[in-house]
Amino acid sequence: MATDETWNMVKSDIKDGKLRKLAYKGDGNPDEKFEFKGMPYAYGMIPRTYENPTIKETYKVAVIGESEETDMEVGGDNDPMDLYILADRELKAGQHKCKVIGVYHFVDDGEIDYKIVAIDSQHKDCASINELEDLKNSSFADAPAKIMNWLKYYKTVDNDGNLIANPEKKYGKMVTCRSTSAAEAMKVIKECKMSYLAIANDPKMQ
Numbered sequence: 001m002a003t004d005e006t007w008n009m010v011k012s013d014i015k016d017g018k019l020r021k022l023a024y025k026g027d028g029n030p031d032e033k034f035e036f037k038g039m040p041y042a043y044g045m046i047p048r049t050y051e052n053p054t055i056k057e058t059y060k061v062a063v064i065g066e067s068e069e070t071d072m073e074v075g076g077d078n079d080p081m082d083l084y085i086l087a088d089r090e091l092k093a094g095q096h097k098c099k100v101i102g103v104y105h106f107v108d109d110g111e112i113d114y115k116i117v118a119i120d121s122q123h124k125d126c127a128s129i130n131e132l133e134d135l136k137n138s139s140f141a142d143a144p145a146k147i148m149n150w151l152k153y154y155k156t157v158d159n160d161g162n163l164i165a166n167p168e169k170k171y172g173k174m175v176t177c178r179s180t181s182a183a184e185a186m187k188v189i190k191e192c193k194m195s196y197l198a199i200a201n202d203p204k205m206q
Helices: 132-137 143-157 180-198
Strands: 042-046 057-061 069-076 082-084 098-104 106-109 115-120 173-175
Touching: 069 098, 082 098, 098 132, 098 180, 106 143, 115 143, 115 180
Parallel strands: 082 115
Antiparallel strands: 042 082, 057 069, 057 173, 098 115, 106 173
């Protein structure tokens, strides 16, 4: 979503002046190597949500997969909430009904960038998958590892999928002290909806 343009239109992402390819050739941890031609799963945003950069809190944060923590003050990333939808069918651009099962508290350039995880409502196991932990007994058993690997390493490559210099400086980070449960996901969605409504209902914004 182009939040800095009139009408906040949905448009293709641009990187290095070119259409963003989101290519990843697996130059990360050899124990968690996945090769992507794009996002590991259907990816989009939740309408009428807003991650407010003025609401800041201090959390324990660590590089994904590492144990060393630091205290970091983070605010929202000034965007709608991001969403992964796990599906075994092609999901074309548009609105899709899904079931929220968890959240990853991703930290991107010092900003909180929630990654909500949901399952396609038409998936055969939708009724039995209620939490991220339930995925281990489904066809999406490797989904958490794929998402974590993507989030840790996607900024370590350029737009052609080649490893950049000093890639460790771009490793993705995660808040370590917050729940990833479905209840927590719904809690942060509600918070971000309230942030959106505060702007939408502000007379100064009319």
